[in-house]
Amino acid sequence: AQSVTQLGSHVSVSEGALVLLRCNYSSSVPPYLFWYVQYPNQGLQLLLKYTTGATLVKGINGFEAEFKKSETSFHLTKPSAHMSDAAEYFCAVGHAGGTSYGKLTFGQGTILTVHP
């Protein structure tokens, strides 16, 4: 069984400030971890993923996340927020193995608001 908890359903930051969105997971097997972003009335777009190898993962739009096995965390960060970053962000966990790869368990989502 696997699960994902995103801490904070709403996060508000000022433009130019650090963005930190928290994600903790549980998984009985080595996890694959993902962050997706959703803009209003659109589908989800992949920001970044961790499968194996380097634990610091860089994604699109200046976002990055670090896989910390000891803390079972995969927090998403961006050094300087932009107005266009306002959206809902989802953390998800999956694992390797044929059809299992796309069977993701998603967190509840975090709505990011960016103030001028």
Add this chain to the structure above:
Amino acid sequence: DAGITQSPRHKVTETGTPVTLRCHQTENHRYMYWYRQDPGHGLRLIHYSYGVKDTDKGEVSDGYSVSRSKTEDFLLTLESATSSQTSVYFCAISGTGDSPLHFGNGTRLTVT
């Protein structure tokens, strides 16, 4: 959106009526998925397919059935819609190996 089309985009239906949602892809990907999105729950997997006529259940499959007679089409059917099935439904596709999911733009279904 990676060649994924969901139809219809919006639908309002009455309790007890059957409803079919369609996902069409032009990527020739093997794997296709149906998720539903509800506030406070994120996305939850309903059913998925790993090839033509090969499907399996996800986390919240009760009340739903699927069919895949062609690589490009994956249908989700609500046999008798209930108000609890009011949701936004997303189709996703992926190729083999470690390719990530690509999502369609969703179908907003309201059951009155």
